[in-house]
Every structure is written in structure tokens, then in C-alpha cells.
Amino acid sequence: MDSSTPCLDFAVVGHQDSWENIAAFVNRLRNKSQGDLSLQKIKNIFPFIPARDLFRVKVNSKTGASINGVYIDTFIEPDKLNTSYLRSNIKKVHDGIACAKKMGAKVVALGGFTSIVLEGNFDSISTKNSKFTTGNTLTSAFIVKSIEKAALQKNVDLKLSSLLIVGATGDIGMACVQYLKNRTHKLLLCARNEKQLKKLSDQLDDENIENDYSISLRDLIPKADIIICVASSNISEISNCKENVIISDAGYPKNLDSKVENNFDLIFHGGMGQVNFGFEFYPDYTDSFYQYP
Template identity: 35%
Template sequence: MFGLIGHSTSFDDAKKKAMDLGYDHIAQGDLDVWCSAPPQLVEHVNIVSAIGKNIEGAYIDSCFVPEMLGRFKTARRKVLNAMELAQKKGINITALGGFTSIIFENFNLLQNKQVRNTTLEWERFTTGNTHTAWVICRQLELNAPLLGIDLKKARVAVVGATGDIGSAVCRWLSERTGVQELLLVARQQQPLIELQKSLGGGKILGLEDALPEADVVIWVASLPKTLEIDKAKLRKPCLMIDGGYPKNLDEKFNGSGVHVLKGGIVEFFTDIGWSMMELAAMEKPRREMFACFAEAMLLEFEGCHTNFSWGRNNITLEKMDFIGQASEKHGFSVIGLNPKLQAAIA
């Protein structure tokens, strides 16, 4: 069995979902009540892949909401409690979705293996970052040419280049896609220098300097709230792949020759009988999902019960090949530009 650990996109959405599920005592509580609410296994699902492989899965709501991000102890507890629940339910491989993965990595929860009487078994969990990195790279390779962008002549900026997903994307683009130049953007200088050295190239720039130079911008970091960029200074056309969380680039950049694509999202070949993706505002909630969630499904399809994506900067091209091939074999495809836009360009 595979598992998915997720959360609502806001406190208001969480209260509405809790009411729909019949958890009135939680739904009517304030944020302090939600901070103490335990995780809930809210949905079971059966899924058959494109080659006929049948698996079972479960969705666990961590009862975390983004409004809790400023409460370190609460955020940490929410993630660990959800992981404990998944393990107690006997789930073989569980993906950490949304902020749960970010909290796990940034708060270094590897130091918190003991949760009450449960010793967490790390091999039961995956961040899903390998599949996310592969999906973002495929979205670039498939959609840039639709805008007339020749990747062999393109400058591609990776914002958040030193992170787990960002560094994997950089390695893929450097060795597999062969873009003209990588523009490396991140907050800390020393990790950027180390990444540049490992890649054997790439140009280190600040965000405001990189954006006007880039034909493609891959965001795997959150968008700074105070960022003000004159869209007139950006290249036209420009493809922006929003691989961060939450996905909000289209609010700032879309239009006037700048095309924003939601990154790290896949579509299954047929409808799935679940409601969990409605929380994530997917356009096709019965088929679309975050690539990190799909990684847990793929590992279950393949009988590969291991922490496939774990730690930081451990993603290899070989792992990306494996999960990418499994993704296509079992019926997933990466989402692309809006079909109406593609028709207009054609």
C-alpha cells in the first residue's frame, strides 16, 4: 500500500474540508484547536496502472495549514505525527507532499526518529523530489520548443539551484538537455560555488540580474513576496516553470509574452476515484496530482519500497531515468501549456 501525506492550502479551506468530512468539532475550532488536532486518514483508493497493475493507497491529512509555518514546534509535530500514523497503518511507502516535505528538510527532522512509542522507519517514506525533478525537466524539454525557444541556444535560470530538486534539475539540463547556459540562482553563495564546480560550468547571478537574461526560468524556490520585476525587461518569449510551493508565479508574471507553466504536476491516463486533489485546486482533480505524490504510487507499482528520494543533493540521473521510465510506463504524463495557447502559437 502507498500513502500520501498532505494538507489544505489555507486555514479556511481546511475548515471547509473538515466540515465536509464530518469532523465538526475540529472544523469549528480556532487555529489553536487545529494546532493540537491529530492527523487523519481520510481516504482510501484503488488504482490500476496503464499496464494493469493494481495498487491500494491512503491519503493522510496532517491537519497542518500554512498559517502554522511560524510555529516551529507545531509544524514539526504535525509532520512527525502524520508519518507515525502512516507507519502504524502498515503503509509500505508514503510521500511527503506540499509543506510537509519542506518542513521535514528545513527543520532536519531526521534527528527526530522517535515519536512516542514508535521508531520511524525511514525506508517507508519519500519526499518525491526525484520524480518532481524529472517532471520539471520534461516540461521544459516539451514546452520550450512550442514557444520557439531552442534549448541548445537558450539561457535557463534555475532559481533555488542548490536545493534538492534544483541541483538535480541543473545536472539533468547540463548533461542531458545541453542548454547553452545555466544561470544559477540561490540565497547562499558557497553552495552555489560548489554546485558550479560540480557541474563544470554555469553562471552565478542574483535573481534580479538573472531574470532579464533568461529564456526559461525554472523556479524551485518560493517567490519572494517583495519581489518587483518589470515584465518589460524580460525576454519574449519567456517560459517560466513554477516548480515551487505554493504555485503563485502566474499572479506576477503571466502575459505579454511570458508563459507560466505549473511545474511538477502530472496527469494520470484515467480518472481516479478520490477527492483529495480538489484541495490543491488542480484543473483535473480526478487525474492531476503533484509529482511527489505520484512517486509513492510509482514505487508501489514497481514494488520498490524504499526511501527513494531522501536527504539533500542525493538525486542521481540514474534515479531520474528509473522514475521517469516508470512514470510513462504506468500511465502518467507531464502537464503542458494551455492547449488554447498552443493553438494560438501554432
């Protein structure tokens, strides 16, 4: 792709969350006659690919307006998202941002883990010609609306329910708190930093919002009718839940591993929406990207 294209409306900087997705994508790019690359070969090559644009995106509105963008992959390895790889991941995110700026993107959206990697520290990024967004507002809206929908489907009255938010003091967790605080019976707040939890709890007390908080997930889980997981790290243990608990795992990558998921009836991947119309990809790789329900 011509990287000197003037004035792209937007760039999305992202990463893949599974080797399966990556393998499907890489092998989709290959000429059929070359055959598929083995997963091991892909794993050997992938980390050395510099951040780069992969395809263009055109988004059309109902009114006929359209904007043009590009998807830039950081080539962060899906199994190296934890803090031990922070330094190299930050570098990859910065490389993705540099690529977006070089292409003249007016708005740069930091998708998935790329915004977490920067931990809200955008001071290091020059925002002179490009504006930045994490898309967290949209994610939060998807989460709370899907909770309302799931509760309706399961005949669960939100007004009588205790809602546990794991990652309550985070960007998305706080947005969920704000929206759901007057729509639930009680909020249960969990994170690792007790001081921040107490601060949030005190604010809710001031507003007469029923709440409880703990750094121990174990203490809160048995009291929860509904659970939203929006922590920025993996939650290894989730047990002693109420029967029929509704769980939305909106972490990205997922907070709960698939073994945990199999134990519950109503668990879903919150925070994601599927847009079926109004966009075009060039080339069109939709069949090998984002296979979430």
C-alpha cells in the same frame, strides 16, 4: 477508518495549500442540511485537528496489479508554512508520520511542504518498518519535461537558451541542473547560500558546462530565456525579465504570488502532473482536492 488495518502498501502525508481548498473540502464533508461553515469558523477549528487519515487510495496498474494506500493530512495551516512556524509544523509532520506507521504503511510519501519541513533530516525518523520518499524525483522529471514541451510550443531552442534555476542548490534544483546542463546553452544558478552556489558552479566548470551564479536574482533575471522557480521560500521580486520569457513555478506552495503571475504570458505551475486513470479514492473527494491546471 479502521486504523489497525494491516499492511497498507503506502501512505501519503500531505497538507492543503489554500483556505479555499480546505473550505471546499470541509463543506463537502458536511451534511447538506447543516449548511456550509464560514471560512472564519473553519480557520478557528482547523489548527486543532490532529493529523489523521482522510481517505483511502487504490492504485491499479495496466498489468492488473493494485496497491492500497491512504491519504493522511497534517492539518498544517496554508498561511503558516514559513519558518516562524517551523517547530509546530515539524510536530505536525511527525504526527502524520506516526499515524502512517501506526496504520502499517510500507512506504510513506512526504508530499508538498512536509518533506521541506524536515529539511532532509530523516535521522529523527525510525525507518524500521516503513520506507520514506519525498517524490522529488518525479517532481523533477515533470519540471524538466514540461520545460522541454513549453520550449517546443514557443519555438524556443533550448540549446540556445540561458536557463535560470532559482533554488539551484536544492534537491529538485540540482536534479534539474543535472538533466538540463547538456541541453541548454547556459545555466544561471540562484540561491541564498553563496558557498553552496560556488561549489555547484565549480563542479559545472569542471565539466565545461557554461554557467553563472549569484545570490541576487535581480542580476540573473535579465539574462534568462527560461526560469525554473524551485525555491523553498517565496520569491517576492521578479522583474526586468526578457520579453517572452518562459517561467515554470514549481514551488509548492507557489514561489511567485498570483499578482506576479498576471504579468507574464507563459508562466505555468511546473512539477505537477494530473493522473486521470488507474486510481480510486474512497470516499471520492477528487472534486474538492487539487484544483491546479
